[in-house]
Amino acid sequence: MTMPQAHEDASAFWEGHYAKLTAPASGRPSAILVRFTAGLVIGRALDLGCACGDDTIWLARQGWTATGVDVAQSAIDAAQRAAEHAGVAERTRFARHDLNVSIPDGAFDLVSAMFLHSPGKFDRLAALQRAANVVAPGGLLLIAAHGSRAPWSWADPDTVYPTADEELVDLSLTPSGWHDVFVGPIERIAYGPGGQTATVIDTVIALERLT
């Protein structure tokens, strides 16, 4: 797979990725999202890098008013169609954003960034700092990242994955403004694009915004 050389190519890379998939949406929400939203007071959610909408639609089904954003317009269009098909279009909103540049305005009770990885010069840290800024007081910032490489991943086999603690330090959030709900690794069974499975490590940061 050809890697883009600059973040301007991210859109083209992901459009190409989604054009090749025969079944872009799995219909399954992220296990991390399901686990860490259990018991939360339902409100406004923002799903960053929403792909074809599985997580956004699952949130809407639980009663959240959910906004999904992605750099790939084809993914946004597929997510919109899937939300209509699922009967939750009135509780979902999908918009194209390049998170290198912008994020929806507002204050959200849940901001979720599930595997917001991208080849090329994606400034993941800046995007996550922007994400932290739109969490409402009392809301949850939920970040999951790859902590190991799945066999089908486009990532370089020599990739060194930061730990959740390292990523939290890099985020440079004001310590007094956040409560650590969970920061660490979680093992799970992952499903590949062809339906194959593998055991992988996710690194998870779940923080409640205090102020």
Ligand SMILES: C[S@@+](CC[C@H](N)C(=O)[O-])C[C@H]1O[C@@H](n2cnc3c(N)ncnc32)[C@H](O)[C@@H]1O
């Ligand atoms: C690895 S996929 C993860 C998708 C989904 N959140 C999940 O957990 O399966 C990363 C997603 O982020 C999107 N993405 C990559 N770079 C982006 C950017 N700069 N701005 C917004 N979305 C981006 C991609 O289009 C893709 O849908």
